[in-house]
Amino acid sequence: MLNCKINNLINSKTKLLGVIGHPIAHSLSPIMHNSVIFQNKTNNLNKENISQDINTIEKLKELKDLEKNTIDNLNYIYLAFDIEPENLENIVISAKTLNIKGLNITVPYKIDIMQYLDEIDEDAKKIGAVNTILFENGISKGYNTDGLGFRKAIEELMEIKDNKTNNNKTNKSTKNNKILVLGAGGASRSICYEMSKDNAITIANRTFEKAETLEKYLKSIGHKNVNSIKLEEFEDMTKLMDYNIIINTTSLGMYPNIDNTFIDLSKLPENALNGKFVVDIIYNPFETKFLKQASEKGATIQNGLSMLIHQGAISFEIWTNEKPNIDIMKKSIVNELENKNKNEID
Ligand SMILES: NC(=O)c1ccc[n+]([C@@H]2O[C@H](COP(=O)([O-])OP(=O)(O)OC[C@H]3O[C@@H](n4cnc5c(N)ncnc54)[C@H](OP(=O)(O)O)[C@@H]3O)[C@@H](O)[C@H]2O)c1
Numbered sequence: 001m002l003n004c005k006i007n008n009l010i011n012s013k014t015k016l017l018g019v020i021g022h023p024i025a026h027s028l029s030p031i032m033h034n035s036v037i038f039q040n041k042t043n044n045l046n047k048e049n050i051s052q053d054i055n056t057i058e059k060l061k062e063l064k065d066l067e068k069n070t071i072d073n074l075n076y077i078y079l080a081f082d083i084e085p086e087n088l089e090n091i092v093i094s095a096k097t098l099n100i101k102g103l104n105i106t107v108p109y110k111i112d113i114m115q116y117l118d119e120i121d122e123d124a125k126k127i128g129a130v131n132t133i134l135f136e137n138g139i140s141k142g143y144n145t146d147g148l149g150f151r152k153a154i155e156e157l158m159e160i161k162d163n164k165t166n167n168n169k170t171n172k173s174t175k176n177n178k179i180l181v182l183g184a185g186g187a188s189r190s191i192c193y194e195m196s197k198d199n200a201i202t203i204a205n206r207t208f209e210k211a212e213t214l215e216k217y218l219k220s221i222g223h224k225n226v227n228s229i230k231l232e233e234f235e236d237m238t239k240l241m242d243y244n245i246i247i248n249t250t251s252l253g254m255y256p257n258i259d260n261t262f263i264d265l266s267k268l269p270e271n272a273l274n275g276k277f278v279v280d281i282i283y284n285p286f287e288t289k290f291l292k293q294a295s296e297k298g299a300t301i302q303n304g305l306s307m308l309i310h311q312g313a314i315s316f317e318i319w320t321n322e323k324p325n326i327d328i329m330k331k332s333i334v335n336e337l338e339n340k341n342k343n344e345i346d
Contacts, residue, residue, distance in 0.1 A: 035332035102319035147194025149311025183249035273299035
């Protein structure tokens with residue numbers, strides 16, 4: 001019986017996906033992707049079992065539900081690989097040799113891996129970093145799903161807001177917004193690149209020169225509606241009112257330094273952020289001090305889980321041509337983070 005189940009879970013046709021980084025033990029990607037893959041395999045097994053013995057309407061309904069939510073032939077497994085810097089150049093050849101189907105690339109290799117790839121998607125080229133590789137017909141092609149993952153997250157946030165207010169006829173859109181981006185590091189670069197395609201972006205960063213460099217770069221590739229601003233300008237907090245979306249992409253407020261914030265939103269008047277969207281791309285803790293303050297001043301808030309999941313979902317689709325179940329991905333990560341935090345407190 002056990003053998004039969006293992007055959008159904010992993011067999012000689014199972015294709016390999018993975019993530020490379022250094023270090024990698026903290027990565028949530030294996031849990032996120034495997035949760036979808038193994039839930040799907042379990043659904044397939046249940047489908048098979050039920051279809052052999054349908055004797056009630058409930059069972060028929062269960063079978064229909066499973067059929068709706070199950071993808072055939074999603075035979076993958078996702079592993080994490082800790083790669084020493086001196087081995088990076090061998091990764092692409094090794095992956096091709098082993099018929100690996102897809103890889104995610106994480107810190108510190110998102111830029112360095114590019115030189116070893118056969119092809120790079122236009123957006124990833126312009127962002128200057130790759131977080132996903134597809135191996136197909138002996139060719140390795142690099143993509144960057146971070147920016148688009150962020151756009152999907154904002155779309156989700158705006159839909160949630162509309163559901164809450166029962167307002168179906170919304171004119172909210174991920175286009176034509178005035179967006180303030182705090183931070184000018186790697187994550188900011190992907191987000192600013194994607195969102196400056198059709199929004200006005202202002203970048204503020206501790207090291208002002210980095211914000212200026214990002215502004216100049218984005219303008220040089222035709223994203224004209226970008227500017228950078230010195231932090232001192234926010235001594236007058238009413239400046240924040242110029243934007244309808246504010247995004248923290250800095251690492252300030254991330255566990256364990258949870259009392260840090262980039263801008264102290266508690267100084268704003270009551271309800272000052274009503275109608276505005278405030279996002280922090282940090283997901284540990286779920287609610288940073290920055291988000292808590294924003295919520296207290298009336299903003300609709302979102303943490304970094306949604307971006308993390310959507311960038312992963314886009315990678316998954318690049319590799320498998322299938323849309324993964326976002327809810328399963330989210331549940332698996334929330335569980336993992338809650339357990340991790342609980343264990344650290346215990
Ligand atoms: N949700 C997701 O999917 C997702 C994806 C990627 C990253 N992230 C999160 O985003 C954050 C940034 O990641 P990254 O890859 O962009 O890192 P990064 O390239 O190292 O950039 C870090 C940014 O934070 C700023 N910063 C760091 N310490 C600061 C301080 N003490 N005071 C003021 N500013 C400070 C840096 O400013 P300077 O330029 O002045 O140093 C820079 O703008 C991390 O928390 C990461 O976990 C989330």
